[in-house]
Amino acid sequence: MNAGLRPLEVALVAAFGRERVRAAAPLRDLCSWGAGGDADLLFTARSAEELLGAARLAREHGIPLTVLGGGANVLVSDRGIRGLVVRNRADRIEPSGEEGFEAESGALLTALAHLASEAGIAGFEFLVGIPGTVGGAVVGNAGTKASWVSGVLESVLLLGPDGIVRREVPVALGFDYRKSRLQSSGETVLSALLRGRRAERSEILRRTAEFLEARRHQPSGPSAGSVFRNPRGDHAGRLIEACGLKGRRVGGAEISRQHANFILNTGGASARDIRSLVEIAKAEVARRAGVALEEEVRYLGEWP
Ligand SMILES: Cc1cc2nc3c(=O)[nH]c(=O)nc-3n(C[C@H](O)[C@H](O)[C@H](O)COP(=O)(O)OP(=O)(O)OC[C@H]3O[C@@H](n4cnc5c(N)ncnc54)[C@H](O)[C@@H]3O)c2cc1C
Known part of the structure; x- marks a missing residue:
């Protein structure tokens, strides 16, 4: 381990206990692709306060911080991630007014969708089949064709790289299709205030069923969902x-035969195998169709 990490490890152990902090921790099982290397240091936050505390300790020690939500949209390098990885399990969701929720950023999107449905609040149905956390969804503006998370967001509590906590409204966050400024700003999402609208329970259940039905034909197996953003007016999968390229393999990774925008880990794929397929798809689509595909998935860690 990098010598500079030791003081941070000691500080994290002092603050949260030995069993909460792990050195050279495998991340493979924490990511939906089931591939990639280790974190130098791993801490699991169980509340927004713990997330904030760990992030501030990393900053004080000059150690890079990576927040991992559900790991459903990331490819972690086989070389792993240097510095501190905080796995975000801060998952409290509290009602806010008649039609809203304040959700800690580690809350699962599916949990939010179910709570909203039970409370008779519409607008969250599209989240029902999207794996991952509120924080990851805000950062990548997750959603479906028709609805994006930015559309139900009222404000976000953020920790800046300067160590200051601020509340920001969506217009300040540069949201676009699967994009936000948070993808490059170094900010950490602590919690989010989300708002829907009152509706009949039957309407909410019907819409929820429609969203679930639309996913029935999605490829099964370890993946990160769609690898590429859809270019304007077209589909990356098409x-x-x-x-x-359907069925094209590198090592244990395969471009899904069902949906070509999915890459599956069919067993023992390395992150390099997966990334090689990403690169093959990009190069072929550029050569044959003249379209520059852009990744929706995020690369984490050290890449050669
Ligand atoms: C089977 C499958 C289906 C999917 N379908 C969809 C879909 O329909 N629509 C869609 O949009 N996506 C889809 N995805 C992708 C994924 O579910 C979303 O991108 C989701 O929002 C990722 O959330 P996460 O918590 O897993 O983020 P992660 O993968 O853990 O992280 C994503 C990025 O956000 C950063 N991050 C995470 N939490 C925080 C935080 N609190 N503060 C700061 N940065 C943070 C990470 O560092 C990383 O850069 C699918 C994935 C799978 C596996």
Whole structure:
């Protein structure tokens, strides 16, 4: 381990206890792709206060911080992630007014969708089949064709790289299709205030069922969902399929035969195998269709 990490490890252990902090911790099982290397240091936060505390300790010690939500949209390098990884299990969701929730950033999207449904609050149904946390969804503006998380967001509590906590409204966050400024700002999402609208329970259940039905034909197996953003007016999956790449394999990774925008870990894939397929798809689509595909998934850790 990097010598500079030891004082941070000692500080985290003093603050949260030995059993909460792990050195050289495998991340593979914490990511939906089931691939990638270790974190130098791993701490699991169980509340927004713990997330804030750990992030501030990392900052005080000059150690880089990576927040991992559900790991459903990331490819962690086989070389792992240097510095501190905080696995975010801060998952409290409290009602806010008649139609809203204040959710800690580690709350699962599915939990939020179910709570809203039970409370007769519409607008969250689209989250029902999206794996991952509120924090990850805010950062990547997760959603479906019709609805994005930015559309139900009222404000976000953020920790800046300067160590200051601020509340920001969506217009300040540069949301676009699967994009926000948070993808490059170094800010940590602590919690989010989300708002829907009152509706009949039957309407909410019907919409929830529709969203679940739309996912029934999604490929099963370890993946990160869609690898690429859809280019304007087209579909990344269609472009990759048109290049004849369905079923293409590198090591244990395979471009899904069902949906070409998914890459599956069919067993023992390395992160390099997966990334090689990403690169093959990008190069072929650029060569044959003249379209530059952009990754929706995020690369974490040290890449050669
Ligand atoms: C089967 C499958 C289906 C999917 N379907 C969809 C879909 O329909 N629509 C869609 O949009 N996505 C989909 N995804 C992708 C994924 O579910 C979303 O991107 C989700 O929002 C990721 O959340 P997460 O908590 O897992 O984020 P992670 O993968 O853990 O992290 C994503 C990025 O956000 C950062 N991050 C996470 N939490 C925080 C935080 N609190 N503060 C700061 N940065 C943070 C991470 O460092 C990383 O850079 C799918 C994935 C799978 C596996």
